[in-house]
Amino acid sequence: MLIKHFVLNGADTIIAKAINDVMVLFGITENKINCRQEDGASTWLPADTVLVKSKIDSQEPIQVNTEFIYRLDDGSMKCLKQVNHVTSECEPPVSAYKRLTKLNTLAAMCQITGQDPGPWGILHGVRPTKLVHRLLDQGLSQNDSKAMISNQYAVAGTKAKLVTDIAIRQRLFFALNRSAPKAVSIYVGIPFCPSRCLYCSFPAYVLPNDDRIDVFLTALRKDIEAACNLIRRYNLTVENIYIGGGTPTSLSNKHFKGLLSSVSDHFITSSTREFTVEAGRPDSINEEKIDTMRAYNVSRVSINPQSMQQKTLNLIGRNHTVEDIINTFGKIRQSGIPLINMDVIAGLPGEDVQDVADTMAQIKALNPDNLTVHTLAVKKGSILKTEIAHYLKPTSLQGENIQHMLDIAEQYACQMNMHPYYLYRQKYMMGNLENVGYAKAGAECRYNVQIMEERQTIIGIGPAAATKAVNVSNWRLKSCYNAKDLLSYIHNVDVYTGRRDQLLAALFARNEEEY
Numbered sequence: 001m002l003i004k005h006f007v008l009n010g011a012d013t014i015i016a017k018a019i020n021d022v023m024v025l026f027g028i029t030e031n032k033i034n035c036r037q038e039d040g041a042s043t044w045l046p047a048d049t050v051l052v053k054s055k056i057d058s059q060e061p062i063q064v065n066t067e068f069i070y071r072l073d074d075g076s077m078k079c080l081k082q083v084n085h086v087t088s089e090c091e092p093p094v095s096a097y098k099r100l101t102k103l104n105t106l107a108a109m110c111q112i113t114g115q116d117p118g119p120w121g122i123l124h125g126v127r128p129t130k131l132v133h134r135l136l137d138q139g140l141s142q143n144d145s146k147a148m149i150s151n152q153y154a155v156a157g158t159k160a161k162l163v164t165d166i167a168i169r170q171r172l173f174f175a176l177n178r179s180a181p182k183a184v185s186i187y188v189g190i191p192f193c194p195s196r197c198l199y200c201s202f203p204a205y206v207l208p209n210d211d212r213i214d215v216f217l218t219a220l221r222k223d224i225e226a227a228c229n230l231i232r233r234y235n236l237t238v239e240n241i242y243i244g245g246g247t248p249t250s251l252s253n254k255h256f257k258g259l260l261s262s263v264s265d266h267f268i269t270s271s272t273r274e275f276t277v278e279a280g281r282p283d284s285i286n287e288e289k290i291d292t293m294r295a296y297n298v299s300r301v302s303i304n305p306q307s308m309q310q311k312t313l314n315l316i317g318r319n320h321t322v323e324d325i326i327n328t329f330g331k332i333r334q335s336g337i338p339l340i341n342m343d344v345i346a347g348l349p350g351e352d353v354q355d356v357a358d359t360m361a362q363i364k365a366l367n368p369d370n371l372t373v374h375t376l377a378v379k380k381g382s383i384l385k386t387e388i389a390h391y392l393k394p395t396s397l398q399g400e401n402i403q404h405m406l407d408i409a410e411q412y413a414c415q416m417n418m419h420p421y422y423l424y425r426q427k428y429m430m431g432n433l434e435n436v437g438y439a440k441a442g443a444e445c446r447y448n449v450q451i452m453e454e455r456q457t458i459i460g461i462g463p464a465a466a467t468k469a470v471n472v473s474n475w476r477l478k479s480c481y482n483a484k485d486l487l488s489y490i491h492n493v494d495v496y497t498g499r500r501d502q503l504l505a506a507l508f509a510r511n512e513e514e515y
Contacts, residue, residue, distance in 0.1 A: 025117035066104035118432030121154030189462030280304035304343035346405035347376035399431025
C-alpha cells in the first residue's frame with residue numbers, strides 16, 4: 001500500500017520525533033494537515049496518509065499503545081493497533097516510551113505498506129557499536145548484548161551479531177584508555193581534492209592556486225601550534241595521528257612535505273603508535289610524495305579507488321585509471337610503508353553485483369592490509385542527490401541488491417584473512433545499511449576505532465575538524481567544531497583554537513568532577 005504522509009494526533013515533541021525517525025525509513029514525511037478527532041477521520045483522511053496516535057496505557061511496567069488509522073483502496077477505514085511494554089527496569093521511562101513507540105510504528109508500517117526498511121530496525125545513528133559497549137559496560141555478556149540489540153531494537157540477527165562481534169574486538173583497544181587518560185589522537189583535515197566526486201558531500205574544494213594554499217597553510221600552522229601548546233601544557237601523549245580530508249596528497253610536493261614536517265615536528269614522539277595519511281586519489285600521488293611519507297615515518301596510507309571498474313571511475317568524476325590504482329599501490333607497497341588501506345563503495349551508479357565481485361577480485365590480488373566497504377549514501381549537497389533520477393534507476397535502490405554486494409565484499413575480506421573491526425552508519429544510505437572496516441590481525445587502524453567509539457580524546461585541526469574531549473572515568477563527551485567553510489576557518493582560526501583550549505582545560509586542568 002502506498003503511504004506518502006503521516007499525521008500525529010497530538011503535539012508531544014518526543015513522540016513526534018520518535019515516529020518521524022521510523023517514518024523516514026519508509027520514505028514518508030509528515031503532512032501539515034491539522035490533526036482532527038478520530039471520529040472524523042473518515043471524512044478528511046487522504047488515501048495516502050496514515051493518522052498515528054501513541055500513548056502510555058500503564059506506568060509499571062510501561063506499556064505503550066499506538067494506533068494507526070488509514071484508508072484502504074476500497075475507501076473504507078482501518079485501525080491497526082500495536083502494543084509493547086518495557087522489559088528492562090534499568091531503562092529510563094522517557095527512553096522506554098520513545099523506543100516502544102518506534103517499535104510499534106515499525107511493525108505497523110511494515111504491515112501497512114508491505115515494505116521492509118532494512119535490517120537495522122529502529123536502531124539509527126552513526127555509531128551502533130556504542131550501544132553494545134554500554135551494555136558490555138553494564139556487565140552483560142556478549143550473547144545477552146546481542147539478544148538485547150535484536151529484541152529491543154528489531155535488529156536482524158546477522159547485524160546484531162556483526163555489531164556485537166566488532167564491539168568485543170574493539171574492547172582490546174580500550175584496555176589502556178583508562179590507565180592512560182592523557183593519551184590522545186590528532187586529526188588534521190585538508191579540504192582539497194583534484195576534482196569533486198559525484199557522490200561527495202564533504203566540505204572539500206577543488207585544489208586552488210598556490211597563493212590561496214599558502215594562506216590556508218598559514219592558518220593551519222597556527223592551529224597546529226595551538227594544539228601542540230595544549231599537549232605540552234597538560235602533558236598529553238599523542239598516540240595516533242590521522243591526516244584526512246579531502247585528499248591531503250592533492251597538495252603540491254612542497255606543500256605536502258611542509259605539512260608532514262609540521263605535523264611530525266609538533267606531535268610525533270616515541271609514544272606515537274600510528275600515523276595515517278589519506279592518499280585516496282591515485283592521480284594525487286607521485287614518487288616524491290611517497291618518499292616524503294616514508295621519510296616522516298607514515299605507518300598507514302589509505303588508497304581509495306571506490307571501484308576498480310573504469311566505466312564507474314569515469315562516471316563518478318575520477319581522473320585516473322584502474323591501472324593507475326594498481327601502479328600506485330605497488331609503489332607504496334615497495335616503499336616499505338607498513339600498512340595500506342583501500343576503500344570501495346557498494347551501490348555506485350551503473351554497477352551490479354558482478355562489477356562489485358570483479359572489483360573485489362582485483363583488490364584481493366593487490367592484498368591490502370585494511371579494507372573499508374562503504375554503502376553508497378545519497379547525501380544532500382552531492383551532485384548525485386540533485387541529479388539522482390539521471391544516475392540511479394529505481395531498481396538500483398533495492399536494499400537486497402546492495403546487501404548482496406556487501407556480502408560479496410565480506411567474502412573476499414575473509415579470503416584475505418581480514419575481520420570486521422569498526423562499523424558506522426550514515427543518513428541516506430541505500431538499503432539503510434552500513435559501512436564496515438576490515439583488517440588483518442594486528443593491522444587495525446587505531447584512530448578509526450577511537451574516533452568511532454569516542455573513548456579517547458581527539459584533537460581536531462583544520463576546517464570541519466571536531467575536537468572531542470572524553471572523560472575516561474565515565475566516558476562522557478563534550479565537543480567543539482571548526483567551521484566547514486574554508487574562509488570562515490582561515491579568518492577565525494583564533495576563535496576556534498580558543499574554544500578548543502576551553503574545552504580541553506575543562507577536562508585536563510580541572511578536577512574531573514567538575515567536567
